[in-house]
Amino acid sequence: MALRQAHRRARVADASIDEPSAELWGPEFAEVAQRLLSSAVLCFARNGFHATTTRDLTAGVGLSPGALYVHFSTKEDVLFAITRVGHERALAGLGDDTGELDPAEQLAELVRRFVAWHARHHTVARICQYELSGLEPGHFEQVQHLRQQINQVFRGAVARGVHAGVFDVPDVHRTARVIISLGVDLVRWYRLDGPDSPEALADEYAALALRMVLARPGG
Amino acid sequence: MALRQAHRRARVADASIDEPSAELWGPEFAEVAQRLLSSAVLCFARNGFHATTTRDLTAGVGLSPGALYVHFSTKEDVLFAITRVGHERALAGLGDDTGELDPAEQLAELVRRFVAWHARHHTVARICQYELSGLEPGHFEQVQHLRQQINQVFRGAVARGVHAGVFDVPDVHRTARVIISLGVDLVRWYRLDGPDSPEALADEYAALALRMVLARPGG
DSSP: OHHHHHHHHHOTGGGGOOOOOGGGTOTTSOHHHHHHHHHHHHHHHHHOSTTOOHHHHHHTTTOOGGGHHHHOSSHHHHHHHHHHHHHHHHHHHHOSOOTTSOHHHHHHHHHHHHHHHHHHTHHHHHHHHHOGGGSOHHHHHHHHHHHHHHHHHHHHHHHHHHHTTSBOOSOHHHHHHHHHHHHHHHHHHOOTTSSOOHHHHHHHHHHHHHHHHBOOTTO | OHHHHHHHHHOTGGGGOOOOOGGGTOTTSOHHHHHHHHHHHHHHHHHOSTTOOHHHHHHTTTOOGGGHHHHOSSHHHHHHHHHHHHHHHHHHHHOSOOTTSOHHHHHHHHHHHHHHHHHHTHHHHHHHHHOGGGSOHHHHHHHHHHHHHHHHHHHHHHHHHHHTTSBOOSOHHHHHHHHHHHHHHHHHHOOTTSSOOHHHHHHHHHHHHHHHHBOOTTO
């Protein structure tokens, strides 16, 4: 047991695991359900979905194992709630108010919002990226639909700049994928107590994304 | 059981899980040990390190559970072998023959090699990125040392271009981290039967990396 605790303390992933804020889940969930979701995020981030038991989830909030079933039908249902809400919030965070900006400023603003969201909610976002394989097919399809909407926002912004002659990229889809990768990969290493604030990272990644897409004078 | 199988078939991660080639492990390991390592890569990629049992590892190669201990002392020892060798190969893949190239061509070549390696060995690389939290502290430190060497290669190449006045970046360390992110994030989604060959992806990412760092005429 002592060994196991020492091992746990030294786990690298733990250093970048932060408890999600309760507000993330929203009024769709009762207060106990919100606490169960936050507990599940920590358990899944530490040990993975498959190695987490329903007992782990309820123990994390000081409840008996049966309390889970008042709010969720299965452990998979908890994973679905986390990944659905996580993707919904990430998509909503992109906003629908950037279409009037010029193409370069629009893309920069979308990258800023996407990166800042992923930094701020990096532990939830990590579950959204790494644990999708635990979803049942029907749930996976619903989350995949949200992912496609996020992709579409970035593809649209890149395509708009290309059409305007401001961007020059070999392939719109691949370029959008790379820009999304910048935001997604930070969930692997980001920590709120590290040197980079979500906003500083957002500004930096927006500038790098623009460098990748902007047409060069003289072609 | 039928449900569980349907679930397994539909798992998103499975679509991008490929068995590693036996040559990856090298003569350091006996043939049975190599097969156990490849089996472990598949198990860890499908279910995570914590949810994999030593029985899963040996069953994957048709051996009895006890056979593991002829070659590895623990399941963690298997994870250490995979992540150590994976990082050693990724580092070796960068080569030590790029220092005579001009800075832009050196960075492009390093990105090409890093991206192509991660695409070709994407399932092993995924374990190397996502399962480090399963390592014991001493093993983690050894792997971390290899990761720092990889970081150092990219930082050195970016810094060299900055000193030569060819690159213009706000921060060498962060820029190197973003370039590494491009290669690392593809292990999340890459599949060998997809539309992009490792080489095509390598060329594309090298071009995008250069766009991020090259100084603009006129500043």
